[in-house]
Amino acid sequence: MSDPRAYVEVDLTAIASNIAHFKSDTDAEILAVVKADAYGHGLVEVSRTALASGATWLGTALLEEALLLRDAGITAPVLAWLTPPGEDFDMALQRNIDLSISSLALLDEVLAAGARTGIKPRIHIEVDTGMTRGGFLEEWDPFLLRLREVKNDLHVVGYWTHFARADEPDSDFTEQQLILFNVLLNALQSEGVFPEIVHAANSAGAIAHPRSHKQMIRLGIAMYGLSPDISTMGSSEKLGLRPAMSIKAKLVNVKRVPALSRVGYGGTGVTDTDTQLGIVCMGYSDGLPRRADSTAGVSYNGDLARLIGRVSMDQCVVDLGADSTARAGDYVTVIGEDGFSADDWASAAGTINYEITTRIATRLPRIYHR
Numbered sequence: 260m261s262d263p264r265a266y267v268e269v270d271l272t273a274i275a276s277n278i279a280h281f282k283s284d285t286d287a288e289i290l291a292v293v294k295a296d297a298y299g300h301g302l303v304e305v306s307r308t309a310l311a312s313g314a315t316w317l318g319t320a321l322l323e324e325a326l327l328l329r330d331a332g333i334t335a336p337v338l339a340w341l342t343p344p345g346e347d348f349d350m351a352l353q354r355n356i357d358l359s360i361s362s363l364a365l366l367d368e369v370l371a372a373g374a375r376t377g378i379k380p381r382i383h384i385e386v387d388t389g390m391t392r393g394g395f396l397e398e399w400d401p402f403l404l405r406l407r408e409v410k411n412d413l414h415v416v417g418y419w420t421h422f423a424r425a426d427e428p429d430s431d432f433t434e435q436q437l438i439l440f441n442v443l444l445n446a447l448q449s450e451g452v453f454p455e456i457v458h459a460a461n462s463a464g465a466i467a468h469p470r471s472h473k474q475m476i477r478l479g480i481a482m483y484g485l486s487p488d489i490s491t492m493g494s495s496e497k498l499g500l501r502p503a504m505s506i507k508a509k510l511v512n513v514k515r516v517p518a519l520s521r522v523g524y525g526g527t528g529v530t531d532t533d534t535q536l537g538i539v540c541m542g543y544s545d546g547l548p549r550r551a552d553s554t555a556g557v558s559y560n561g562d563l564a565r566l567i568g569r570v571s572m573d574q575c576v577v578d579l580g581a582d583s584t585a586r587a588g589d590y591v592t593v594i595g596e597d598g599f600s601a602d603d604w605a606s607a608a609g610t611i612n613y614e615i616t617t618r619i620a621t622r623l624p625r626i627y628h629r
């Protein structure tokens with residue numbers, strides 16, 4: 260087989276080490292968040308590694324992602340928390356997927372699936388304590404009334420919420436969310452419903468709010484070795500995390516151009532000296548942000564080469580410098596330890612590292628290091 264023109268390297272030992280880092284710091288169970296193809300790192304490989312490294316649960320947004328885990332033969336508990344009405348809940352129960360319940364409509368559909376299949380649904384009750392997105396809010400009281408009637412038809416495994424601002428160390432918003440979370444839990448327990456696993460913390464909560472750990476933490480971005488927010492919480496390095504993803508792409512061509520050459524669509528990039536340009540075989544259809552500016556780029560043998568001009572669909576251009584020894588066919592590092600990070604790409608494009616890794620296209624092969 261020929262060399263890929265661009266590929267993603269996933270260091271599974273980094274994922275194992277990031278999980279170990281949290282494991283040594285908490286008594287809570289760890290749910291590895293593997294939605295969006297494990298933040299672009301590869302659903303099944305990351306899930307297997309996480310489970311082998313101390314995580315006991317897997318969490319997905321979509322039911323289809325949870326079913327892919329079962330298709331791969333993974334038998335660990337899996338929670339899918341984003342299931343609009345009309346999903347195949349019979350299938351979810353048959354494949355032993357835990358479901359999040361966040362509305363009366365969803366509760367009714369899941370109960371109906373339970374009745375049809377004869378399988379008691381395993382549910383996690385989601386409450387909205389301040390995110391104002393998922394979870395019970397104004398339907399909470401009617402939900403408690405309804406639960407009185409149907410609680411024997413359900414296995415209430417979990418009770419959970421999601422933080423909106425856990426990455427802001429100076430805000431007491433997370434504490435307020437936790438207070439309401441406890442109040443609503445008391446109401447649930449007064450109905451004789453005692454969830455086994457209470458969970459709230461995302462990565463930022465796990466790092467900055469030890470009191471939020473409860474029985475389980477839901478680790479996403481930090482498991483992949485990235486900081487929830489470098490401006491408020493510091494870099495990966497500062498947090499003791501190892502980024503798992505790196506990306507390599509081939510140079511299609513290297514060409515010498517004079518100073519003041521205009522590069523790319525719109526001629527927005529201009530060379531300031533005589534130089535060599537590298538044409539990199541990766542573009543916005545591969546997930547590089549089109550609006551990234553020249554504070555991002557690639558590295559070749561550790562030398563940084565910045566983006567020049569707009570990122571195109573399948574390629575981008577970098578300024579290698581007049582003395583570079585890079586040649587057509589050589590690989591450059593697009594994201595990696597010896598070059599620019601996902602955080603560098605994020606700041607160059609006005610976004611967050613989450614969006615960088617999750618948008619790296621699946622047409623790039625993933626190569627795993629164990």
Ligand SMILES: *Cc1c(COP(=O)(O)O)cnc(C)c1O
Pocket residue numbers: 292294340421460461462463477478479480481487
């Ligand atoms: C994505 C997600 C997480 C993980 O968040 P990170 O900030 O990546 O740790 C946790 N819980 C829920 C419900 C999520 O959707």
